[in-house]
Amino acid sequence: MFPMRPFAIGLSAALAVAILVPAAVISAPKEEKGKPAAIDAKARETGMKEAPAIIQASGAGCTVSDARFIGEDKKAGAKYYEVACNEGMGFAAIAKKDAAPQVYPCLESSQPGPDGKVGGLACLLPGNANSGAGLAPYVKKGGVNCDIENTRAIGSGAKNSYFEVACKGGSGYIVQTVSPMNINGEVAVNSCLLYEEGGNVSCKLTNRQTQLNVVDTLNGAAGVNCAIKDKRYILSTKSDNYFEVACQDGKGYVYQQTAATGAFARAIPCAQAGFVGGGCTMTDAVAAQTEQAGFYSKLATKAGFPCDVEKYGMLPTNDPKKEIVELKCKNSDVGGIAVFTATDGKVFDCVTAELNGYRCSFTKKDNQYARLTKDLVGFNKTSCTVSDARIIGATDSEGFVEVACSDGLPGWVLGYPLGVAKPAAKEFLSCVQAKGIGGGCKLPTNKTKS
Known part of the structure; x- marks a missing residue:
């Protein structure tokens, strides 16, 4: 469903940028035992003066509520800032002369590296103390109900930023949005179950077994009296998730769950579930x-x-x-x-x-021609043996079929009432008479001159 591997390589590079800020350029706030690090007033003054224009130029969705100047690398011609935003998610920013600003969501820039230490662009402003909460508007826009318990940055590429959220109750999601982050941009929130465990892009805050606990809830709502023997995730569409359950009595079902709300939608017996991802594999579907x-x-x-x-x-x-x-x-x-x-x-x-x-x-088109030929006989058109047919249009109550004759002479249009299982043709038209129906006759032997 998603091009996971190429994307993951880009993310690793993006996260590395935040870590490799030269330590010498960082103006670290002074720490007092048992208290948050104090933000230098001068750094905050410089940040509030310079950072808003940089953030605006970056395209990030942020109305700056607080800012600090982190430091400057004169050799590289780069200045570093942190901003807090009214919208929730704050950013670390890198400004270079004659180059577009680079911005990293605080959840990403504050994430510890492989050595367990955070980099020079870690967010320290009070407004960014809970940067994971800044994902809540994106999850909501993605149409998912999630009481967020934990969050993790996966990384940002040239066009998209990706995050993981874990919800209370065990479910988890990958959040994809535009880069730089902007709540007005596109957002997609996909179940962790779509991603293979252990892949470069996968969920790490929840495990697959916990995520599958939702099947027990769906089973309770299904009302099919299934004592679950085994269960598995099948697939997700834009609107629904599908799970298979095998029951102790040998029966099996596919449960359809509404993705946005997590609610049970319906239980599909395995005998009828072949259209869902190849159907059931844990029961004797044959x-x-x-x-x-x-x-x-x-x-x-x-x-x-x-x-x-x-x-x-x-x-x-x-x-x-x-x-x-x-x-x-x-x-x-x-x-x-x-x-x-x-x-x-x-x-x-x-x-x-x-x-x-x-x-x-399952049925070939030409197997229907005999029925259409018989319907023509009902209108005393016995000379036409139907050799081709197509649906040309419908009104609220009637549908029309164009037919061609095997002798090459002009064919006809038959009208049938809709909603009737075995309807008799109620109308008979020549192609000239049917010009106003769905663009008229178009089969090769039926085309009329305008």
């Missing part, structure tokens, strides 16, 4: 699918579409009370799209399915 195919055979027959289901595929739906399933029938070239609820069901053949917003993948 046996479950065979059993489910028999169940769909009964439902389809009850809905007036006799079908000994050989193969089925789940289509995504935002309605947890509805299943949308493509069916392939044994010893038949004709399949369909079924819409099942707890109380009823309907099955669209592949022509009318597409009119209603679904597309068959």
Whole structure:
């Protein structure tokens, strides 16, 4: 999902810059035992005078509330500052003549190096005492509820800054935002589970087992009576996270969790979960699918579409009370799209399915031509054997199919009512009459002169 390795190399270099400030240029505040280091009044005066313009030029999202001058490296032509910001996250800044300012979030510049010591750009202003709290607005903007317990800087590249946050309860996230940090820029907050443990970009403040504890909470909300034998993370989309559970009784489910709120969305039996990251791997999905195919055979027959289901595929739906399933029938070239609820069901053949917003993948397009030819006969057009077809448009109540004839003569447009599982064609138009529908006929033998 993410180009992790190349990015991580850039981060290491960025963090090193903050550490390698020459010690000789640093004006260290005086420390008193048991008290925070006192900020030199002159350093603060110089900082408040010079730093705001530098921060503004950097593009960082910061209204300076406090600042201090850290020091100057005359040989390198560099001046160093720390600023605290009304927005929360403060920065360490490097200003060089004839060069764009460099800024580092305090969470990054204050992070200890491999030797356990912080570098010369560590933030010391009172307003930066809890720099990790400055990530809260970014986490919120990323659409995630997290009571932040701990934070860590991963680093900054040329375009992005990356951080880790650990939340109370065990969940954790990688926060990605623009560099320099600016709350008005883009923000993405992704679950730690998206990243491999031990990778250059990974979560270190929480462990994977703790992160998976959320599955126990989802299991309680699912109401499927599953005593969990095993569990695993599958994948995340922009809006949802997916986890697999294997139950002691041999059953298995995929739990869908709403990413923004962490709330349980739905439980998908393993027999229906093939569309989620390849489906279940911890239970006998083949046996479950065979059993489910028999169940769909009964439902389809009850809905007036006799079908000994050989193969089925789940289509995504935002309605947890509805299943949308493509069916392939044994010893038949004709399949369909079924819409099942707890109380009823309907099955669209592949022509009318597409009119209603679904597309068959198991059934070849030309297997539908016989049905369309038969519908033409109903309008006394017996000379046209359909050789091609396409959906050309729809109104709120009617969908239109353009058909071409095998004899090469001009074809026709058939209109069907929407929402009906086995509709009879209700309208019959020539391509001239259908010019105003979805741009008119476009199949090669049907093109009309303007």
